[in-house]
Amino acid sequence: MPFVLWPTNLGKKDVKLVGGKAANLAELINAGFPVPEAFFITAEAYEEFLKSNNLKEKILGIIKGIDYSDVNSLNNASEKIKTLIMEAEVPEEMKNQIIDAYKKLYGGPPVDLDFVKPIDMPFVAVRSSGVMEDIEKASSAGQYDTFLNVKGEKRLIEAIKKCWASLYTPRVIYYRHKHNQPQDTSIGVIVQRMINSEKSGVAFTIDPTNPVKGSKKIVIEACWGLGETLVQGKVEPDRYVVDKDTGEIIEKHIGKKSIETVRDIYGMTVVRNVNRDKVEAQVLSDYEIVALAAFCKKIEQHYNFPEDIEWAIERGKIYIVQTRAVTILEEKETREVKGTPVLEGYGASPGVATGVVKVIRDASEIWKIQKGDILVTKMTNPDFVVAMEKSAAIVTDEGGITSHAAIVSRELGVPCVIATKKATQVLKDGMKITVDATHGKIYPGEIEIKEEKAKAVEIKTKTQVKVNLAFPETAERAKHADGVGLLRLEHMLTKAGMHPIEYIRERKQEELIKIIVDGVGKVAQIFYPKQVWVRSLDARTDEFRNMKGGEKEPEEDNPMLGWHGIRRSLDEPEILKCELKALKQLHEKGLDNVVWELPFIISVSELRKAKEIAKEVGAPTNFGIMVETPAAALTIEDFCKEGIAFASFGSNDLTQTTLGIDRNNEKLIKIFDEMHPAMQFLFKHVIEICKKYNVESSICGELPSNRRDAVEFLVKTGIDSLSVNIDAIDKVREWVAEIEKSKN
Ligand code: PEP
Numbered sequence: 001m002p003f004v005l006w007p008t009n010l011g012k013k014d015v016k017l018v019g020g021k022a023a024n025l026a027e028l029i030n031a032g033f034p035v036p037e038a039f040f041i042t043a044e045a046y047e048e049f050l051k052s053n054n055l056k057e058k059i060l061g062i063i064k065g066i067d068y069s070d071v072n073s074l075n076n077a078s079e080k081i082k083t084l085i086m087e088a089e090v091p092e093e094m095k096n097q098i099i100d101a102y103k104k105l106y107g108g109p110p111v112d113l114d115f116v117k118p119i120d121m122p123f124v125a126v127r128s129s130g131v132m133e134d135i136e137k138a139s140s141a142g143q144y145d146t147f148l149n150v151k152g153e154k155r156l157i158e159a160i161k162k163c164w165a166s167l168y169t170p171r172v173i174y175y176r177h178k179h180n181q182p183q184d185t186s187i188g189v190i191v192q193r194m195i196n197s198e199k200s201g202v203a204f205t206i207d208p209t210n211p212v213k214g215s216k217k218i219v220i221e222a223c224w225g226l227g228e229t230l231v232q233g234k235v236e237p238d239r240y241v242v243d244k245d246t247g248e249i250i251e252k253h254i255g256k257k258s259i260e261t262v263r264d265i266y267g268m269t270v271v272r273n274v275n276r277d278k279v280e281a282q283v284l285s286d287y288e289i290v291a292l293a294a295f296c297k298k299i300e301q302h303y304n305f306p307e308d309i310e311w312a313i314e315r316g317k318i319y320i321v322q323t324r325a326v327t328i329l330e331e332k333e334t335r336e337v338k339g340t341p342v343l344e345g346y347g348a349s350p351g352v353a354t355g356v357v358k359v360i361r362d363a364s365e366i367w368k369i370q371k372g373d374i375l376v377t378k379m380t381n382p383d384f385v386v387a388m389e390k391s392a393a394i395v396t397d398e399g400g401i402t403s404h405a406a407i408v409s410r411e412l413g414v415p416c417v418i419a420t421k422k423a424t425q426v427l428k429d430g431m432k433i434t435v436d437a438t439h440g441k442i443y444p445g446e447i448e449i450k451e452e453k454a455k456a457v458e459i460k461t462k463t464q465v466k467v468n469l470a471f472p473e474t475a476e477r478a479k480h481a482d483g484v485g486l487l488r489l490e491h492m493l494t495k496a497g498m499h500p501i502e503y504i505r506e507r508k509q510e511e512l513i514k515i516i517v518d519g520v521g522k523v524a525q526i527f528y529p530k531q532v533w534v535r536s537l538d539a540r541t542d543e544f545r546n547m548k549g550g551e552k553e554p555e556e557d558n559p560m561l562g563w564h565g566i567r568r569s570l571d572e573p574e575i576l577k578c579e580l581k582a583l584k585q586l587h588e589k590g591l592d593n594v595v596w597e598l599p600f601i602i603s604v605s606e607l608r609k610a611k612e613i614a615k616e617v618g619a620p621t622n623f624g625i626m627v628e629t630p631a632a633a634l635t636i637e638d639f640c641k642e643g644i645a646f647a648s649f650g651s652n653d654l655t656q657t658t659l660g661i662d663r664n665n666e667k668l669i670k671i672f673d674e675m676h677p678a679m680q681f682l683f684k685h686v687i688e689i690c691k692k693y694n695v696e697s698s699i700c701g702e703l704p705s706n707r708r709d710a711v712e713f714l715v716k717t718g719i720d721s722l723s724v725n726i727d728a729i730d731k732v733r734e735w736v737a738e739i740e741k742s743k744n
């Protein structure tokens with residue numbers, strides 16, 4: 001029985017035989033397109049594997065026993081099935097056929113001329129190819145697994161078994177259950193020579209922002225290295241538009257590509273910083289753009305339908321890696337789309353909204369914002385919060401991903417595009433615009449943009465996933481998180497319009513204590529008994545200048561590195577005393593899940609002084625600390641010896657202080673790398689020392705909300721919890737679950 005098939009004679013019709021993805025690939029190869037060499041393991045091979053190990057009934061039995069209201073039950077079932085598959089033997093005859101085919105792949109074109117490795121066995125990509133294609137297309141289910149850079153016979157067999165096992169991830173089992181699809185399904189596997197691409201990306205034979213029939217545009221997106229970086233949205237890719245009829249380039253947008261995924265000399269897939277002069281350089285030469293567009297046009301002609309194509313360039317040669325029909329066409333055909341974006345920036349808080357522009361020059365103008373307007377400003381500050389809550393979307397000239405606008409809008413769930421450079425010049429009061437903050441684009445007029453929302457499956461993970469909050473009002477939406485890893489006090493205190501320090505100046509201590517007790521109390525109640533970590537006031541002197549009393553704040557040359565956090569609280573202990581009196585009251589009310597944490601700390605003596613003040617007011621002294629300086633990170637052992645409740649990385653500040661980069665300077669976004677090797681060193685050091693002293697390690701900066709590679713690094717290094725933005729809880733939980741699984 002042939003368990004292995006070569007693409008010859010196969011085509012689109014052969015989905016049942018080798019799965020949808022493989023059938024499609026065969027079709028492309030046979031049509032003469034430059035596709036990397038591949039062979040397929042049939043769905044029948046998978047069936048035979050189950051049969052010879054008596055697995056089918058066992059697997060279906062385990063699935064039958066799942067209680068879908070209990071995530072643990074789903075996760076455990078998935079785990080059990082995976083173990084069954086991974087521990088079962090692939091029948092000898094099947095193994096021989098696979099290895100034989102793998103050897104034949106050597107006979108193809110030169111594989112890898114890298115002199116460090118012997119040119120014996122090729123690196124291959126091992127891709128799952130399900131026979132029920134709609135699961136692979138559904139973003140909520142995600143695709144079945146793919147394994148890159150697999151080399152050697154043993155690893156190949158293992159990767160194939162992993163592909164088979166990916167038929168039973170919790171996500172996929174749940175998807176089939178929800179959609180009443182049979183759990184008894186099958187899967188093929190593609191084994192394809194791995195392209196070690198210098199450049200790669202996607203192409204659409206239709207404008208994806210305006211996917212109407214008869215579109216005359218081919219849109220190409222490109223990044224450096226392997227395509228993962230682009231597909232996972234980790235870089236802003238180049239975007240080229242080619243006229244389908246004339247073949248001419250009609251638009252070029254050069255993105256910022258700060259990182260790339262590459263294969264290192266050991267065959268590991270690694271993410272690294274892009275060489276500085278390539279970050280803003282054009283990825284494809286004009287010649288390559290035109291040549292690639294010509295291929296794309298031919299592919300569309302072949303299928304007689306608009307296609308979404310993945311491509312790669314290895315040593316100057318273009319390869320087509322995958323292609324699929326653009327299925328959203330009919331749905332989107334009816335929508336009215338007017339033109340191309342007028343502005344682009346960074347999508348800081350995802351979502352889409354249409355509304356009327358109100359340009360706000362400073363806080364005195366915020367009254368202009370009516371419910372549903374689009375707030376356009378240079379950069380928001382705490383005075384803007386009331387207006388931000390009313391806005392349908394927010395667009396700013398400046399700012400980085402950790403700026404005020406970004407943090408607050410994410411929490412409020414308001415779509416926000418930052419760093420457009422010129423929104424306040426280009427957009428005028430009264431203009432109607434549509435903000436697509438998921439992609440960082442602003443369109444004139446009203447357009448309908450269909451949003452894909454991932455349906456989250458509740459997953460329990462060993463590494464806790466907590467949430468960052470600033471407003472008690474949003475706690476309810478976040479209560480499925482494993483606790484609050486950062487409750488910022490600043491926004492809660494400034495909402496009433498007065499600078500926190502002004503309460504002290506005006507002798508309104510009791511009022512200040514009440515605001516804290518009420519605000520924190522609300523969050524603590526919602527989360528009880530899960531912990532709520534409240535960060536002691538950390539306001540920079542320039543941040544609240546517009547508030548009542550803010551004008552009295554001292555002028556500093558470098559407020560970011562200035563008089564804020566615990567250093568200021570010890571100089572002016574009155575506010576800290578109020579905070580700790582509030583903490584005492586909260587514990588007295590039974591809300592003993594509240595713990596205070598000290599920001600921007602650099603020495604154990606600061607911790608000791610804070611403990612003294614806590615003792616003075618009768619409050620608990622078990623503080624957590626924020627690790628936001630190399631000083632705190634490198635002396636973490638001293639803090640652990642002194643006694644701390646936890647250590648939480650403030651990665652926004654830790655990056656700033658470690659790399660010497662002003663975190664608010666948008667010119668430096670491209671080198672603001674929270675995963676710089678120096679950061680990795682500090683992360684590892686702190687996590688390991690904390691483990692030794694049984695102190696919980698955590699992170700509450702922006703990093704884990706945005707970068708899967710960072711989550712992977714932190715989880716694998718052994719961090720105890722991650723605290724993320726409200727809209728990232730489900731996504732990060734899924735990441736953590738996958739990573740924890742692969743760790744075992
Ligand atoms: C940080 O520095 O990472 C942090 C969480 O604090 P903030 O962003 O409020 O400075």
Ligand code: MG
Pocket residue numbers: 599628650652653
């Ligand atoms: Mg900080």
